[in-house]
Amino acid sequence: MAAKDFALPDLGEGLTESELVSWHVAVGDTVELNQPLAEVETAKALVELPSPFAGVITKLYAEAGTTVQVGAPIVAFELEGSEGDSAGSSDAAKPEREPVLVGYGPPIEGDGRPARRARKGTSKAPTPAPAPAPDPHLKVEVVPPPASQTSLPIERVETPRSTPPVRKLARDLGIDLATVIGTGDKGLITREDVEAAVSGGSLRDAGKAGSSGSGTRRAETGERETRTPIQGVRKYTAAAMVQSAFTAPHASEFLTIDVTPTMELIATLKESSAFRGRRLNLLTVVSKALCIAVGRNPSVNTRWDEQAQEIVQFHYVNLGIATATPRGLMVPNIKDADALDLVGLADELSALVETAKAGTASPADLAGGTVSITNIGSFGIDAGTPILNTGEAMILALGAVKRMPWEYRGEIALRQVLTLSVSFDHRLVDGEQGSRFLADVGAILANPAVLLTMV
Incomplete structure (x- = not known):
């Protein structure tokens, strides 16, 4: 097996950083070529990062919700291949990949231009199957990038799975998604789950909701202001x-x-x-x-x-x-x-x-x-x-x-x-x-x- 880091690629918008919204994989997972690894938010859009390698996830360098610089490593792999492979020969053992994302290079048509989005009614290429959802209670080791030698590895609880509109709704209502039980497919937190949490109906810890059951941040904490990072x-x-x-x-x-x-x-x-x-x-x-x-x-x-x-x-x-x-x-x-x-x-x-x-x-x-x-x-x-x-x-x-x-x-x-x-x-x-x-x-x-x- 050969070790390989994967750095956040240039997503083609002239940006130097992106927010890592959520992970689709966890340490120990075996992933296939082009399998979605994570969802990142650029200045304009949410983008799924496909895996450039087939292998086993050994490290996650960044937590969900953090901003990552382009070129910084975000995940480490053990690549499929013989144990005796040297660093020089590990590249040959890697499966040949089909570029699928700006930063590795989009699929190219015969005339040298990026392939355009198919119009309505035309066939589309099959979408890679999503990775199995990680257990939201699973503790995952997250190791800082090698350049940082001042901090030790930390442990965290995997961020609950949800969609961007649901996360925004939760922020607006003052609901911590870590306290919500997802009832959607494979534990996905839905809009209905967040709305139920407002009335205290699906909180992991009912004590966090407050005795009034209003679910609003002001009722729970008495805060008179909410500060939201300027990003995305x-x-x-x-x-x-x-x-x-x-x-x-x-x-x-x-x-x-x-x-x-x-x-x-x-x-x-x-x-x-x-x-x-x-x-x-x-x-x-x-x-x-x-x-x-x-x-x-x-x-x-x-x-x-x-x-x-x-x-x-x-x-x-x-x-x-x-x-x-x-x-x-x-x-x-x-x-x-x-x-x-x-x-x-x-x-x-x-x-x-x-x-x-x-x-x-x-x-x-x-x-x-x-x-x-x-x-x-x-x-x-x-x-x-x-x-x-x-x-x-x-x-x-x-x-x-x-x-x-x-x-x-x-x-x-x-x-x-x-x-x-x-x-x-x-x-x-x-x-x-x-x-x-x-x-x-x-x-x-x-x-x-x-x-x-x-x-």
């Missing part, structure tokens, strides 16, 4: 917004329009065979209108490259959709959205939003956007001044659709009205160009038939 998506979002706000000179414009014709069109299309069983809404139509308006106003689909002192013009639209998730704001994007018809956009939007809200969006899903939409109307908001997604020249905010009195054919009538808001980087987009873009989107939504004059 929140840390990335904050840094990106500050960089965008103080780098790109923002300009914003607004346009209020009667979208009754578009709302009537959507109602008609929903009854058609092409959209039966598909989610079609105003965001879908706005996404198509944006792609068409970008083609007529290409300056909004650019990037300012400060280092090269160049303006990068994109000849494709990777459409970002700002999405509120349990982990915070995420902006996954639809690759080559301008090449999709309305049916294709409806499918991609549904898949994108579901993936983001489930916390399974990959770094590739979140990278490479060129323009974005934020649907503030879903919260009942009329208009706003959105901040640009870093590296993009334009973002469109979609307000709430409201019935209100409006001039229609020379009379006052109740119509469905909304306000569009656009922010753009004034280094790249002049006021005239930004105005023409917004007017094009508005013209399409006010009268979808105008598309016949644009394409």
